Amino acid sequence: MIGTALSGKGGIAAVVSVLDQDGLFAREGVRYLATHADGTRAAKARVALAGFWRTALACLTERPAVVHAHSASHASFFRKSLLLLIARRCGARTVFHLHGGGFRDFATRESGALARWWIRHTLEASSVVIALSAGWAAFLAGFAPRATVRVVPNAVDVARLASASAEEAGRVLFLGRAEPAKGVYELLAAVAALAPRFPALRLALGGDGDLALLRTRAAQLGIAERLDILGWIGPQDKADQLARAAVFCLPSHAEGLPMALLEAMAVGKAVLVSDVGAIPEAVTDGDNGLLVAPRDVAALAAALERLLSDHALRRRLGAHARQTVAERFSTAVVGATLSGVYRELCQGDLR
Structure with missing residues (x-):
């Protein structure tokens, strides 16, 4: 191999x-x-x-x-x-x-x-x-x-990814390379749009890429203080970040089948992702996650607001997500x- x-x-x-x-x-x-x-x-x-x-x-x-x-x-x-x-x-x-x-x-x-x-x-x-x-x-x-x-x-190894319930209110996690194709700049814009209504909203970004440009754009949007830029993180740090997240979000423009998405689903997190690549074959909108069109900031912000406002919805989506991974992935x-x-x-x- x-x-x-x-x-x-x-x-x-x-x-x-x-x-x-x-x-x-x-x-x-x-x-x-x-x-x-x-x-x-x-x-x-x-x-x-x-x-x-x-x-x-x-x-x-x-x-x-x-x-x-x-x-x-x-x-x-x-x-x-x-x-x-x-x-x-x-x-x-x-x-x-x-x-x-x-x-x-x-x-x-x-x-x-x-x-x-x-x-x-x-x-x-x-x-x-x-x-x-x-x-x-x-x-x-x-x-x-x-x-x-x-x-x-x-x-994903479901047995090693225990179901996590240590979520922090308002914490959104992105795992991927900080580049336009991953939708990270649309995510920054969506967070900026929601920030006035969600005082606890924070965005944690794990991955490499042009992190200086990311900080500059966040400052321009007025959300620099709401950003946790983690850089590339290893397996244990990733597990900790997944446990803390209320929502996992990856609004990519194109994808295969992201491992970070499957890992988030395996730990029972509510996921918000783009309907691109193989993602719609793993995530059914409204059942085990939410899907949005890529590059659509308004739709992304609306879906994120829905998840942050509804703890019961997050729990239901997360439970179904974990079941999906156990059965198929x-x-x-x-x-x-x-x-x-x-x-x-x-x-x-x-x-």
């Missing part, structure tokens, strides 16, 4: 880490090789080159039965596509596991004719392509009609699905 370093930031590292902790690697004999890591450009290049070499050498000398690549767009895709080509030439069956909400634009709008051909070829040449949701699977099947696509959602469910895919590959049921 190849992907980003498990000690790093981001959704892929989080997804793979919980599956490893649940025992998937031990059960299935998975060897994990990092082909990407956070850091400076030079450090990233060193890890990429070393990971490429180690993976190619393993394919040539160890002849693994399956090579499973976790990929996003752009450089991540091209690295993984070349390694999967080498793996196929060495007789391995290959799994292309798609993450990230930007792949549709990357494959259809941002890439030229040659790159689009290579993307389609990589998908169709893979033994199986894993999508995070039915919606993503439908796109991939349309873009690469000869690809074999399976839906395997992201997973637990490591037990997702790990078993992946093990089934591996069995089919090794038995020759998938090409």
Whole structure:
């Protein structure tokens, strides 16, 4: 299995880490090789080159039965596509596991004719392509009609994420990169609109990005004193922040299936998220969370006001959210699905 370093930031590292902790690697004999890591450009290049070499050498000398690549767009895709080509030439069956909400634009709008051909070829040449949701699977099947696509959602360890009831009134939590595509600036505007009516309202932001610009924009909106800028936080700090939150909010413009969302649902939090990517397949508006259109500050503010004003609604949505994760997104469910895919590959049921 190849992907980003498990000690790093981001959704892929989080997804793979919980599956490893649940025992998937031990059960299935998975060897994990990092082909990407956070850091400076030079450090990233060193890890990429070393990971490429180690993976190619393993394919040539160890002849693994399956090579499973976790990929996003752009450089991540091209690295993984070349390694999967080498793996196929060495007789391995290959799994292309798609993450990230930007792949549709990357494959259809941002890439030229040659790159689009290579993307389609990589998908169709893979033994199986894993999508995070039915919606993503439908796109991939349309873009690469000869690809074999399976839906395997992201997973969270529900047992380790105990239901939390230590919420602080008015505390809204955002977990993600502080960039426009995550909707963080619409969230700042919504908080500014609600601030006069909610004296206890505070916004906690966990993640990296341009935090100086975030502070500047908050000051311009007059809500600097209502902001807790946490920076990137580790698992324990994240658990503490989730416990304290009254509402989890991630109003992204595009998404795959965010791990932070699933974690918030797993601890029984009321979630307010955009209806983009695979999110509507996990969150049903009014049942286990609230959905809003991306970039709509007025709708975001109205939904946030509704949640902050109604403790009973938050409890009901949170309880249903936790039930959803337990039934559909637990490591037990997702790990078993992946093990089934591996069995089919090794038995020759998938090409």
